[in-house]
Amino acid sequence: MNKVILDCDNTMSVLRSDVDDxxxxxxxxxxxxxxxxxxxxxxxxxxxxxxxxxxxQMLKDLNINDVKVRRGARTNEQxxxxxxxxxxxxxxxxPGEIVVIAIGSLQNIYCAYLKDNDFFNKIKRLxxxxxxxxxxxxxxxxxxxxxxxxxxxxxxxVLKYGKxxxxxxxxxxxxxxxxxxxxxxxxSKNNKLSKYLMPILKEWIDYIGARFKENGFHNWDLVxxxxxxxxxxxxxxxxxxxxxxxxxxxxxxxxxxxxxxEEYAIIDHPTKILDLDRFxxxxxxxxDGLAEKME
Numbered sequence: 001m002n003k004v005i006l007d008c009d010n011t012m013s014v015l016r017s018d019v020d021d022x023x024x025x026x027x028x029x030x031x032x033x034x035x036x037x038x039x040x041x042x043x044x045x046x047x048x049x050x051x052x053x054x055x056x057q058m059l060k061d062l063n064i065n066d067v068k069v070r071r072g073a074r075t076n077e078q079x080x081x082x083x084x085x086x087x088x089x090x091x092x093x094x095p096g097e098i099v100v101i102a103i104g105s106l107q108n109i110y111c112a113y114l115k116d117n118d119f120f121n122k123i124k125r126l127x128x129x130x131x132x133x134x135x136x137x138x139x140x141x142x143x144x145x146x147x148x149x150x151x152x153x154x155x156x157x158v159l160k161y162g163k164x165x166x167x168x169x170x171x172x173x174x175x176x177x178x179x180x181x182x183x184x185x186x187x188s189k190n191n192k193l194s195k196y197l198m199p200i201l202k203e204w205i206d207y208i209g210a211r212f213k214e215n216g217f218h219n220w221d222l223v224x225x226x227x228x229x230x231x232x233x234x235x236x237x238x239x240x241x242x243x244x245x246x247x248x249x250x251x252x253x254x255x256x257x258x259x260x261x262e263e264y265a266i267i268d269h270p271t272k273i274l275d276l277d278r279f280x281x282x283x284x285x286x287x288d289g290l291a292e293k294m295e
Contacts, residue, residue, distance in 0.1 A: 126158075
C-alpha cells in the first residue's frame with residue numbers, strides 16, 4: 001500500500017482551466033493500492049485561492065469527505081503554509097513511507113524542505129510532473145512549460161536537494177492522449193460521475209481544441225499516478241540533468257550528456273508509455289469504481 005500526498009493545482013470545473021489534476025485525484029482516491037493521506041494545494045493552473053476553493057467544491061460534488069485538504073503558498077515569495085506543515089507532519093508520522101506526487105508548482109515542496117531540511121530523507125519518493133527536455137509543440141503551436149517555470153527557484157532547490165525523484169516531463173506526459181473514444185466511454189456510463197464529468201470535459205476540449213486543433217486532451221498529470229501504480233507500462237532510466245535557475249525559468253531540464261555541468265541531478269526519467277490502451281483502461285477502471293460509490 002502506497003501512502004500518498006497529492007500536491008496539485010486542481011482546476012477541475014474552473015472555466016478554461018485544466019482538468020487533469022482532478023482526474024488524477026479520482027484515480028488515486030479510488031485505487032486499492034493507494035492510501036491517500038491528503039491533498040495540498042498549490043498554484044500554476046490558476047491562483048492558489050481558486051485552486052483551494054475549487055478542490056473543496058470538487059470533493060463536495062463527489063461526496064468525498066474523508067480526504068484532508070491543506071492550503072499552500074500563494075506566491076513564490078511565501079515560504080510558509082499549512083500545506084508545508086502538513087507535508088512535514090506526515091513525513092514525521094510515517095518516515096520512509098510517503099510518496100509525494102507533485103503536479104503543480106513546487107513551492108509547497110520547497111517550503112516543506114525549508115521547514116525541515118531532513119524532509120527529503122524522510123519521504124520514500126517524489127514524483128513530479130513538469131519540465132521540458134526540448135521545446136514542446138502541439139500541432140505546430142508552442143506549448144510553454146508551466147509547473148517548474150512558475151516557481152523556478154523552488155524547482156531548482158527541490159531538484160538540487162531532493163532524493164529518489166522521478167520526473168514525468170512534458171515530452172512523456174504528452175503521450176497520454178485521451179481522445180474521442182475514451183470520452184465516449186465515459187459518456188456511455190450515464191451515471192452520476194459521468195453526468196458530473198461530461199460538461200466539464202466538453203468545455204475543456206472545446207477550449208483547447210480551438211487553440212491546438214485537437215478533439216481530445218492530453219491527460220498530463222495522470223501519468224504520475226499510473227507510473228506509481230503500474231511502472232511496467234513505462235520505459236524509463238536514469239537521466240543526468242544540468243541544473244540552473246536560468247534554465248528552470250523556462251522549465252528546461254537539459255540532459256548533461258558530456259557530464260560537464262557544474263550542478264546536476266540524477267533523476268528517474270520515464271520517457272515512453274508502452275501501452276496507452278492499458279493505461280487508459282486502468283483509469284476507466286478507477287472511474288467505474290468511484291462511480292459505484294456515488295450511486
